[in-house]
Structure formats: structure tokens, C-alpha cells
Amino acid sequence: MEPRPASRTAILLRRFTVRLGGSRLGRRGASLLTVAVIGGFSAYGIVLGGHVEEAREVGMDLADAAANVAGFKIREVNLSGHNHVMPQEILQAAGIKGSTSILFVNADDMRTKLEQMPWILSASVRKQFPDRIDIAVVEREAFALWQVNGEIKVISRDGTPIAPYSDDPRYVDLPIVVGEGAQKRVEEIVDALARLPDLKGQVRAAILVAERRWTLKMHNGIDVRLPEAGMEAALMQLVALDRDKKLLTRDITIVDLRLPDRVAVRLSDAAAAARDEMLKAKAKAKKGGPA
Structure with a gap:
């Protein structure tokens, strides 16, 4: 059987290799160009076959290999x-x-x-x-914990979720915000509470309601409903009421600060029952008194 004639590509490649072998680049340069030329024709064939991404990866691998031969491998x-x-x-x-x-x-x-x-x-x-x-x-720095849809995530100051919550000691004392959109407004409530440290220590979590206003869940179970506008003024009012009237240690379940001209509270069931009994006793005593 007669040998098949060499292809034009093989002849060109052989000529390049021979010329480089006799030049000052030596065998190393010849090997480098050989890899590059073979890689180029291989990638070209893959592109013609419609495998562009594969061609890119193959081309990069071959290019890296060629550059590494020349001494540019990352070490x-x-x-x-x-x-x-x-x-x-x-x-x-x-x-x-x-x-x-x-x-x-x-x-x-x-x-x-x-x-x-x-x-x-x-x-x-x-x-x-x-x-x-x-x-x-x-x-980024861990700034707060964000609870939504039953999951707790560590978030940065700008609200970016950066890690799932774990029992890492670095996360234990982070403030907690809850609800859809709470991560976008975490900075406002955390910074506001940070300026009122006595109040901050009593807050277990801040819940964003309807993505509009905050409700504070206190450690003793009281809910403090804050207004949509004037939140910081309402917080300062709460601090004053707690300092002067011991509001947050009373037998109540809700403190409503949403109205600018009044503060509404809801008694616990036990406190409400006791109050009803007291009012009944007063009414009875009044009826039985002198005309």
C-alpha cells in the first residue's frame, strides 16, 4: 500500500517545528508553537462543529499549557x-x-x-x-439576623444575605429583624435602637409589618407598635414612659404608639379580669353608699 501524502497542515507544522528547532528558541520554543498550532486547528474544528463553549475551554487549556511551558504557570x-x-x-x-x-x-x-x-x-x-x-x-461584616419564610440568614448592613445562621458565637448577639423587606430597612431600626441602649436590651426582635412599619417584640412578651412616620420620636417617648411610669414592666401585652396624640395599651387577660373585678366592686360600693 502506498503511503498517503502528508496534509498541508502537517507539512506546515513540520516546517515550523524544524525552523524553530534550529533557531535560538530551541526545542522549548518548538514545543510551545506546536502546542499552539495544534490547539488552534483543534479549536477551529470544534467551532465548525457547533461546540463553541467546548472550543473556548479547550483553547484556554491549550493556551495555559503553552504558556506554562514558557515558564508562566502560577506557582x-x-x-x-x-x-x-x-x-x-x-x-x-x-x-x-x-x-x-x-x-x-x-x-x-x-x-x-x-x-x-x-x-x-x-x-x-x-x-x-x-x-x-x-x-x-x-x-462584609455580619450586622443582623434576618428571619423570613422560616429561615434565618446573616445579613450585612446593606441587607445582603451573606450566610445561613449557625450557632457561631459571633452571631449570637446580633439583632433580629423579621419579615419580607426587613433586610432592606435593617439599618434604620438597628441604628435607632443602638442610640437607646436601655431599650435595645429589652428588644428580642423587630418585625416589619406589611413592609411599612415596625413592631418590637420585647423579651417579656410585650408588643410595641411603632408608627410608620416618626419612629425615632416614638421610641424616645417609649423610653420616657418606661423610665417614669415603668410601662414595660406592667401587666400588659401591647403598647400602641401609632397615634401621635395618645398612647394605647392592652392589658393581659389576667390584668383585664382583675380590672373588671375592681370596677365592679367600685360600682357596687357606690350603689350601697349614702344617697
């Missing part, structure tokens, strides 16, 4: 600023693998991917040639 990644996020999570989000070459790292794209991670507020990426990447991140 060191310096991470800083991470506390909650594990190093392997950062590397995975950044797309850094054992075969990644520094030549084909897009620092801006990598930074964008890192900043899409829930815990990461901002990131910077610097390429240090020939083989090092420096990544610095600034993490």
Missing part, C-alpha cells in the same frame, strides 16, 4: 483580608486552577467574580510576573 497565590471565606473558595471563584497561566489571567474579570461572592464587599487582583497572583479582599 504562588498570596491571599489577604479573608476571615469567613475559605482560601479554596476564593481560588475557585477566581477560576485559578493548578494549570492556570498568569499570561491569560484577566485581573478585572477575576475581581468581578470575587465581588459576586456574598461575603466579599470588594477585591483587588494584581499579577506579579512571572508566576504570582496577589489577591486582597474586604469582607
